Amino acid sequence: MQNYWFLFHNGKLLLQKEEEKYTLPCGENPPLVTANPSFEAGEWGGIPCRTAEIDCETPSLPDSSPGEGEQFQWIGLRDSYDLIPHAAYRIAGKAEELLFWDRNTRFCPACGTPTTPDTAISKRCPKCGNILFPHVAPAILVLIHRGKEVLLVHARTFHKPFHGLVAGFVETGETLEECVRREVREETTLEIENIRYFGSQEWPYPSQLMIGFEADYAGGTLRFADHELTEGGFFDRNRLPTLPQKLSLARRMIDAWLESQE
Ligand SMILES: [Zn+2]
Structure with missing residues (x-):
């Protein structure tokens, strides 16, 4: 075949x-x-x-x-x-x-026994019966609007010198909306409102699901409090920094914003 x-x-x-x-x-x-x-x-x-x-x-x-x-x-x-x-x-x-x-699943994380294949997307521990599926780590992205501007930031973890969106991993015990609010507060000290879903994208670097939201600026002064972000600001369409690559959800969100304006 x-x-x-x-x-x-x-x-x-x-x-x-x-x-x-x-x-x-x-x-x-x-x-x-x-x-x-x-x-x-x-x-x-x-x-x-x-x-x-x-x-x-x-x-x-x-x-x-x-x-x-x-x-x-x-x-x-x-x-x-x-x-x-x-x-x-x-x-x-x-x-x-x-x-x-x-x-990353050669051995059972519960008892250390070598795992064996089960289905196409699972493995089983022959000793304790533990079943292991591929993990997906959910992470949020948020495009924050302030009038005709949006917040674009450069994070320490970006591979290249472009400006993207505030992003972060969802923590145990929180909703997506709580995660959006927390990440924005931690990374920028800004407050936001009107959080709304944009779309999602698998992100195999190495194993994430990116979930995109838009929100409106509600108050505060931009400060990069936790040092994850190194620079950024509110930009209008006439004064844009280098944008993320086309393959990313962040870029799709920024492009949708650019196309939505007259
Ligand atoms: Zn086991």
Whole structure:
């Protein structure tokens, strides 16, 4: 049976380049041999997708390239967004999350026994019966409006010098709305009102669900209280800083705001 192979090594995805177009390797067997288990990762164009980790030190790329002008390349998951169809990028994200989960659940967290595969998305501890599913960590994003302006900030954790949105992980025992309010207060000391849902996005870096909200400024002076944010401010559409990459929900929210104005 033909499969698309989503093979990862050190966080990079193996892509096949045909002329100037990138795709995923397709075939009965993966183009690189691995002793690691492979996992179902969905379906693309009616063809099942499987994923596996290639963990040798420096895996040599398949030398029997499928044809003239075709070659294999290792590409970072974020960079693959610009190279492969969106549906394939999303499967690659899910694949990377499954491999992250596999690496981190080799042993039962309750009793330390090696785990065994159960279903496509679960493992079982043969000793105590503990069942382990892939974890998803929910995190909020919030676009704060103040008149014709929105709050854009740079966080210490951003990989590049762009301005995005206030964000943070949901804590145990709180609602999404409480999380939004808390993160804004902790990171900016601002008060907000009219919190409303925008949309969500899976975020496989490494295993998050981003949940986007909009809110209105309700008071306070902007101060980066807990040092997670390093700079930022309220910007109008005529004076924007560098924005996040297109692949992020933050950018989708900022673009929706830009398009909504006359
Ligand atoms: Zn156990």
